[in-house]
Amino acid sequence: MNRKVILTCALTGAGDTAGKSEHVPVTPEEIAADAIAAARAGASVVHIHVRDLETKQSSREVAHYREAVRLIRESDVDPVINLTAGMGGDLVIDPQDPTTQMPGTDLVNALDRLPHVEELLPEICTLDCGSLNFGDGSNLYVSTPDMLREGSKRIQTLGVRPELEIFDTGNLWFANVLVEEGLIDPPPLYQLCMGIPYGAPADPALLQAMVNMLPAGAEFTSFSIGRNQLPWVAQSVLAGGHARVGLEDNLYLSKGVKATNAGLTERAVSIIEDLGAEVATPDEAREILKLDVQVPHEGVRL
Template identity: 55%
Template structure:
């Protein structure tokens, strides 16, 4: 069991969830405030997506990331920033024509595709301490999340050159396999950081057997965390800690504090921290997290 836990709060995601819970932050000011609220509740890391302030839809604009980074870095409250670099992979494939005719496949409305360099642009400008690197393609609900092997190699090279720690997000067992390949090819520096993403249809299920199967395929020197979505968020906090990993909560993954009770990010962090402490552990503060993961702002210069 891991008793020194890094607790990430994923404060807002890419989905259009504001209509389901008005506490989901949308504007850069709201997202920055949510990061700081999560930090005051005990979070070690804030995982950040950005949204269009007018529509609430997902966005990739560097100016929104910049405002969030500036607001958080200028605050007295400390937290490690982990920016998403996984946007721009949404494909809704559509067949044109009718049966019996020459049919073609095209990207239907709602598709959002970016090159690795476009995905990386906000990271290169803001240089957060951590950014995500999603490690494969996936049937993600009703769409395909597109992330080819060559794109991932190119993206990993850009992250490595920027000196940012990649969080290797794995939504299925094959993603762990490919992440190990990136490590073997020398594209991931230092001890790798994995995030096991559980419960997203149609990837890895949010249950102990699946988490342990993925954990057991990680390199011996890996740092790892896991999360579950929806009602499985808190059970996966406990399971990850017991299995030796770190934890993640937040409104990106779950909108409710309990059945019928809408959450905010600080409330989810506080509940997870209470669970971790009830199991005999404690949550690392941001500076201890930097030191443990050997991030750019570490004081020790090496992983604990």
């Protein structure tokens, strides 16, 4: 298997994990330091969420993104920067009165999920391609077709590459519609997210079925969460895709051994190389994804 594999490190995510591991970065300085360490360990791409400094929970604070990105860009490494644009889709309802929003709700429109992307112009940002019952309870992630069309148009206008986050086959179906409608510039980049309740199970046969649904010329990464994360690096590469690891999705390097982002990256590099592939450098990742030819479309506000 003589090919280049883009390796993403998802540094911190939005989950309630900072209290479960001391290695989960919280401040912009910690997030940037982990991004730099992951890049030195071999990550082609770093995927960034930010967190509230007091509660350590997820945040949409533009200043935190600004500082983390500044520190990475001023460092001696140059990973592809991928900023989440998924925050602002959380709806928690009272199951006895679904018209009542409960604590934990953070629901804004498509454009209000993008101010940090508009300011910082990362090479990649995420686009969550559908709504989902997010785990047990009454927490929903909301991303409707109308919202996705509006968001994808704005991202396209900015000249940023959207990473199409796919949590189930219906998400993939609609992402393909966005591609068909010309709202996603080539090559479309898909992230097949497996094992997240209650989306697509971490089943290799299902992964292959989803890969079979991808349009011609698409690039894809797949990942799974928890103890399946590192085995899924091999699963994704063998299916023809790229790979992702990081503390967003998994806190352990092995049973009982807490991971760091750099440690997970190093392990993923070893898995990829053991399969006979090579990890792409950041510049090789840019070439594969044609990031160097992404330009703002007409009407961009800078």
